[in-house]
Amino acid sequence: ILVDPVMADNWDLYKIFTPEFARGMAKLCEKADVIIPNMTEAALILDEQYIPGPYSQSHIERILKNLSMIGPDKIVLTGVYFKEEELGCATYDRTTDTIGYAFSKKIDGYFHGTGDVFGSALLSALLNGFDLNQAAKVAVSFTTESIQRTYEAQTDIRFGVNFEQSIPGFLREMKIE
Numbered sequence: 001i002l003v004d005p006v007m008a009d010n011w012d013l014y015k016i017f018t019p020e021f022a023r024g025m026a027k028l029c030e031k032a033d034v035i036i037p038n039m040t041e042a043a044l045i046l047d048e049q050y051i052p053g054p055y056s057q058s059h060i061e062r063i064l065k066n067l068s069m070i071g072p073d074k075i076v077l078t079g080v081y082f083k084e085e086e087l088g089c090a091t092y093d094r095t096t097d098t099i100g101y102a103f104s105k106k107i108d109g110y111f112h113g114t115g116d117v118f119g120s121a122l123l124s125a126l127l128n129g130f131d132l133n134q135a136a137k138v139a140v141s142f143t144t145e146s147i148q149r150t151y152e153a154q155t156d157i158r159f160g161v162n163f164e165q166s167i168p169g170f171l172r173e174m175k176i177e
Contacts, residue, residue, distance in 0.1 A: 002126075003032040003072075004119045008040040009079075011050040030071035034126070036119055038079040042067060053081050061099055064092035074132050076122060076139075078115070081106070088140050089118075093132045100133030104144040107151050113160030118143045121170065128174050142170045 005025045007017045026045040029035045035045075042063050043050040051059065060080055067075045075092045080101070088103035121142040125135035146163040153162065 001032045002034040002036065002119065002123050003029050004036045004115060005029055005041045005045060006115060008044055009038060011040050011043070011052075013044070026070070029067075032072045034074040034076065034123075034132075035067065035072045036076040036078060036115075036122065037067070038115070039063075039077065040079075042077055045070070053079075054084060055080060055082060057082065060090045061092075064090055064099060068092055068094040076132070076136055078118065089136050091132045091136045096131075098133065100136065102133065102137040102140040104140050107144070107147050109151060110157065111147050111150055111161050112157055113163075114143055114147060117146055117161055117163045124170075125174060130174075138170070138173055141173070142166055145169065 005028070007014060007022055007025055013019070013022060022044045029037075029045055037045060039053070040050055046063070046066055060077065064075050064077055067077070073094045076089050077091075078089045079087070080090045081087045081103070085106055086103040087106040088101065091100045091102070092098070118139045121139040122135050125138040126132070130138060142163070145166045146161040149165060150161045155162065
């Protein structure tokens with residue numbers, strides 16, 4: 001069971017959600033095998049104050065382990081960065097007690113649908129036998145390529161990212177041809 005607790009970003013709950021919703025989402029995450037919150041959602045789930053980045057490795061690793069203590073064995077924390085020019089995610093697999101990171105060059109702008117693209121690619125890789133950190137690297141690569149193509153085309157952000165043209169490369173990376 002994978003849960004993406006889509007409810008907030010940049011320390012703001014999306015306008016349609018309430019604090020009660022955030023508490024309910026935290027309860028849902030307790031039942032998941034894998035969760036993929038962003039930094040804001042992680043703070044809400046843990047009932048902690050949001051701290052903007054760049055982050056320290058110790059801060060990220062504390063959040064990962066605290067999130068795993070609510071229930072899920074696998075955590076993928078998105079919106080992680082240690083340097084302004086990079087963005088990615090951190091992973092924690094409680095069953096193997098391993099932490100990993102996957103970063104790419106940051107692309108300026110805001111792009112709708114990136115969380116959905118990331119989550120879909122991550123779950124696909126997990127279901128195809130990739131370990132958590134490998135799956136995160138696949139998802140970061142697929143998402144970044146989709147964002148880069150969208151950025152270069154300067155398409156209307158309301159249409160989401162152009163992930164469709166990245167599918168053949170994604171399938172090759174997944175060894176599904």
